[in-house]
Amino acid sequence: MNLLAFGWQWAGLQDYATNPAASAHPYLYIHHGNLGLYFSYVLAQLGIVSIEAQNAVSWVASLVGLMLAYLFVKETTKRRLPALLVLTFLALDFRYIDDWALNVHRAFTYMSVFGTALPFQRMLNDKITPGRFTAFGVASALLLGADYIFFFFMFLLLSLMAALTNWRRLLPNIAILAATFGALFALRQVQVFLGAGWNVWSHDFLYQILNRLHLERLFPGDWQQVTSDFYETNHILNPGFAPAVSWSERISAFASDTGGVFLTHVLNIGHHSTAALMCGIVLVGGVFVVAFRRDELSRLALALLLACLAMYALFPRYFLQWYPEFLLGVICVSVWLASLLEVLPTAAVAAAVALKVIVVAYGTASAQTDVNTQADILRRMAGQPIASNWTPSSVSSYTDAFAGWLKADAVDKLITTGRVEPSDYFMLFEADRDSNPLYKSPRYFVFFKAYGTEAQLAAIRAKSQPSHETAVLAVFDVLPR
Numbered sequence: 001m002n003l004l005a006f007g008w009q010w011a012g013l014q015d016y017a018t019n020p021a022a023s024a025h026p027y028l029y030i031h032h033g034n035l036g037l038y039f040s041y042v043l044a045q046l047g048i049v050s051i052e053a054q055n056a057v058s059w060v061a062s063l064v065g066l067m068l069a070y071l072f073v074k075e076t077t078k079r080r081l082p083a084l085l086v087l088t089f090l091a092l093d094f095r096y097i098d099d100w101a102l103n104v105h106r107a108f109t110y111m112s113v114f115g116t117a118l119p120f121q122r123m124l125n126d127k128i129t130p131g132r133f134t135a136f137g138v139a140s141a142l143l144l145g146a147d148y149i150f151f152f153f154m155f156l157l158l159s160l161m162a163a164l165t166n167w168r169r170l171l172p173n174i175a176i177l178a179a180t181f182g183a184l185f186a187l188r189q190v191q192v193f194l195g196a197g198w199n200v201w202s203h204d205f206l207y208q209i210l211n212r213l214h215l216e217r218l219f220p221g222d223w224q225q226v227t228s229d230f231y232e233t234n235h236i237l238n239p240g241f242a243p244a245v246s247w248s249e250r251i252s253a254f255a256s257d258t259g260g261v262f263l264t265h266v267l268n269i270g271h272h273s274t275a276a277l278m279c280g281i282v283l284v285g286g287v288f289v290v291a292f293r294r295d296e297l298s299r300l301a302l303a304l305l306l307a308c309l310a311m312y313a314l315f316p317r318y319f320l321q322w323y324p325e326f327l328l329g330v331i332c333v334s335v336w337l338a339s340l341l342e343v344l345p346t347a348a349v350a351a352a353v354a355l356k357v358i359v360v361a362y363g364t365a366s367a368q369t370d371v372n373t374q375a376d377i378l379r380r381m382a383g384q385p386i387a388s389n390w391t392p393s394s395v396s397s398y399t400d401a402f403a404g405w406l407k408a409d410a411v412d413k414l415i416t417t418g419r420v421e422p423s424d425y426f427m428l429f430e431a432d433r434d435s436n437p438l439y440k441s442p443r444y445f446v447f448f449k450a451y452g453t454e455a456q457l458a459a460i461r462a463k464s465q466p467s468h469e470t471a472v473l474a475v476f477d478v479l480p481r
Helices: 002-006 035-045 051-077 080-091 094-099 109-125 130-146 148-165 167-196 198-212 223-233 247-266 273-290 296-314 316-322 328-341 346-365 371-379 393-399 408-417 454-461
Strands: 386-388 403-406 425-427 444-448 473-477
Touching: 002 035, 035 051, 035 130, 051 080, 051 109, 051 296, 080 328, 080 346, 094 247, 094 346, 109 130, 109 148, 109 167, 130 148, 130 167, 148 167, 148 296, 148 316, 148 328, 167 198, 198 223, 247 273, 247 296, 247 316, 247 328, 273 296, 273 328, 296 316, 296 328, 328 346, 371 393, 371 473, 386 393, 393 403, 403 408, 408 444, 408 454, 444 454, 454 473
Parallel strands: 386 403, 386 444
Antiparallel strands: 403 425, 444 473
16 A cells, blocks of 8 residues: 555555555545545554455445435434335445445445435434534545545535425525535645645646536637646546536436446346336436425435436536446435335335345355455465556555556557557556556556456457466466567
8 A cells, every 4th residue: 555655745645556666656646535545544554454354344334334324314204114225225235245345445435425414414304413513524524535426416415405304494504514515625625735736736626627517618729638648747647538418418328327227236137228228217207206295205316316417417427427337326226216115005115125135145146256266366476567457456456566457459469579568558557657667568467357358358368378267357477578
């Protein structure tokens, strides 16, 4: 971990460089904070160093998050059944269990989201107390460390809940929200300023306003090239400007992504575009129908729906990209399903719960069981430069050495010649990328099967046979030519 090796010299900003050499550092990420990074640092200081042990401890945060989800829905609706239904959909989500619940960098998602929502809802329902306000402030800080998308979404959602719950106290409630979220956002900007400097902070702040709100069209220039050059020169992780999104694309994506979340997280089956679009239309349409029943659950469902639409209006490409990938879609779909089940017979509710139990049992029974084997394989390559077809940290976390994400069309070049160029990497987060020859001659190539195709793997096998292989990855020795 770079925070352990180099300390807080960049004000605790996340350093993505994987090469242990000082010349490769820093390569900074300067947008939202990374709560998991700081939690991992604290655990390491306490002697809990291994990834497996840290992930096991993070399960506690996942359980707390699920408990807070139940308490929030119960506080909002004043009933146990909707809270139990939402808890069922969240807790028995096999994709969440497999990918998020035991991930030290993602396990705090539900804890931060519902930890923010619960005390604020209690202030809406009753009164503001020092304890509730403190809990709200602390959880909001955790929210900022989860991801900006959660931070901005929750500001919109809680603003809508304030308006729908008690409009007579709307102004003081919005003032609390704005002051808390504004102060936390300002503190994060101060951290970026201290860690990256005025030049990086000021340019990035301007670029992101233009990019996220798609205002770049008001100012002529090749913003994609300008921003890409700026971030690369200053060793900052940022993909540059995102293309604009039409309203038809936003609406289509919302329906399709909502249906996709239902298929993958509720039913635990693959994402089929036509089925996802149909399920999304039915689900969102059903929410529109039941959202105006004027009960508390319908109010929550409506607030979530309006918050999604507001995010598509304000941050279209950003929300379109991450709504289905992160757990926002799962939260929304869980509440919307609970609101729809409210109007159905009790037998339908029981059937839905039984289906979730069956789905998660099947997913657990068919899950991969050779995770430790994969970790052992990667640890045997410790200290060696490695290229892969996935994020550098997925390898370097085990090897404590350089790792880079190679472009798909450069893999054949690496296998046949034993060399690549820095431009052949999709992700190469090293400050000395242009001068260090290490990155041109990785010793191994790791193919993660979930992020490549059978055809790609077969093409590599035609040139070289894997030295190690599991159901999840294949490792190829790269011999210098």
